[in-house]
Amino acid sequence: MSDLCKNSLSIYVHFPFCKRKCTYCDFASYQGMEHLIPAYMNALQDEIKSRSMSLNGKKISTVYFGGGTPTYPDPLFIRKIMGLLHELFDFSMCQEATLEANPGTLTPQSLKIYQSTGFNRLSIGLQSVNDHELKKIGRIHRFEDFTGSFKHAREAGFDNISADLIFGFPWQTFVDWRNSVDTLLNLNPEHISCYDLILEEGTPLYRHIKNGQYTEMSDVLNRQMYDYLLETLKKAGYKHYEISNFAKPGYESKHNMNYWKTGDYIGFGAGAHSYINYVRSCNTDDILEYISKVKEQGGAVVESEAIDFIGRMSEFAMLGFRLTDGIDLKEFKERFEVNFMDYYREKIEGLLKKELIIFSENKICLTRKGLDYANLVFMEFI
Ligand code: SF4
Known part of the structure; x- marks a missing residue:
């Protein structure tokens, strides 16, 4: 590894709030907890200040604000957190600053704020272009909200946009999937992530399948969808660089590449994971516990393991x-x-x-x- 790699660090910041919980989601994200946003943001700043002290000399290579929905709270909160990171860390070598966003939470004004805050990459959760699917999975947006957000993001100056799609929903037909892939390609994003649905125990979608409301997609159809994806994106000039990720040349996610190359990263916020100096750790994903732990001890790590x-x-x-x-x-x-x-x-x-x-x-x-x-x-x- 070069000296820069040895000294470099990626930062992840987690925002666990969502307007509505999607039916397939088991991430650390919560609906109906908006009243905790101000206290959470204070705790987040305290955690960043406290943990930054042990990381002197590290140069930040990438930063990623994820969730939950980081674009759900007031954009000025995000600006404040980013400002604090810039005060405490060396960003002189930072190559990529990604903001995860959901259509339905973006406005032309908020996008301008995010752009001027230093984000140079947006990762937008589209999941499907078909409104009947978006409704079934409980997303708050319709496809036209995505196209509006995409257009406004371009106007605000974002020239590196990623969009996520999911395949494998029990009701999804090949035509649904082909429509999602083809329609998204017409918008020409720089990066596309396509995830094969993982049915997580405890989610409403899992229960619907277990109680017979839906039948799981067959492996044959699932693989037909993946084949179509690989062929179509290749023809459109995207490099398939990771199992679920595709990029125009030079637009691979640098932040995620750091994970896949087992580089160091620090995660701030409820449920965030870190890997520093061969020690993997994670914060509690309970928002209230996170706030009180940070208040008491400056951090909220509940598990850690040295990797031999x-x-x-x-x-x-x-x-x-x-x-x-x-x-x-x-x-x-x-x-x-x-x-x-x-x-x-x-x-x-x-x-x-x-x-x-x-x-x-x-x-x-x-x-x-x-x-x-x-x-x-x-x-x-x-
Ligand atoms: S928007 Fe994302 S994080 Fe929030 S509930 Fe839906 S899938 Fe989960």
């Missing part, structure tokens, strides 16, 4: 396989002073035999079949 050397190699391998470029064997050797093939020979030979991975020059990556069965590959490194 073997664990670090495994994580690097597992996350490396998420990237379509795969694991660079030279980089692995430089980082760990261990020969990847010597250490993992048996596992790699097994996966090669199953045609889930393939060598490509000095790299090893998932095959097309491996993309469909990526979990089998990851499991080898857990």
Whole structure:
């Protein structure tokens, strides 16, 4: 790693408030807790001040405000938090500042504030272009809200916009999915994330499937949708660089690349995770507990684990396989002073035999079949 990489740090800031909880969502996000926003923002500032003291000398490479819906509270709160980060950290090498946003919470005025606050990338949760689907999953927006937000974002100066789509909803047809992919492409975003739905226990959607209201999508249809996505985005000039992520050249998410390359990051806010100097930790995701813990002790970490050397190699391998470029064997050797093939020979030979991975020059990556069965590959490194 270069000196910059060794000293660099990504920052994540979490805003756990949403106007309405979506039916598939199990993130740390809450509806009906708006009365806690001012106290939460105060706690967030206190946590940032308190934890920044131990991070002198780190240069910030990327910053990401996520949620929840960071664009739901007053944009001036966001400006205040970003201002504080700039006061306390060295942003001279910062390459990317992303704001997660939901259509229905953006206005031309708020977008101008976010732009002038220093965000140079927007990640907008679209999920589908079909209003009947948006309604079923409990989103607060219709497709026309997204197109309005997208247009206003461009007018405000955002030239790096990502949009998220989800496939795998039980009612979703191939035509629904094709319509979402094709319609989004017409808007020409720089980056597209497409997630295969994970049915999370405890969500309303999970219950609807368990009580028979819906039937889970078949694997065959699910893979047809993924195939269509890969072919269509490739033709449109997007690089498929991670299992679920596609970018125009040069627009890969630098913040997420840092996660996949196991770089250091600090997370502020309820439910935020950190990984610094080989220690992984997470804050409580309970907003009230977060506020009171920060008041008492300046932080709200409830779990932490030191990752040993073997664990670090495994994580690097597992996350490396998420990237379509795969694991660079030279980089692995430089980082760990261990020969990847010597250490993992048996596992790699097994996966090669199953045609889930393939060598490509000095790299090893998932095959097309491996993309469909990526979990089998990851499991080898857990
Ligand atoms: S907007 Fe995002 S974070 Fe909020 S409930 Fe919906 S999926 Fe969850």
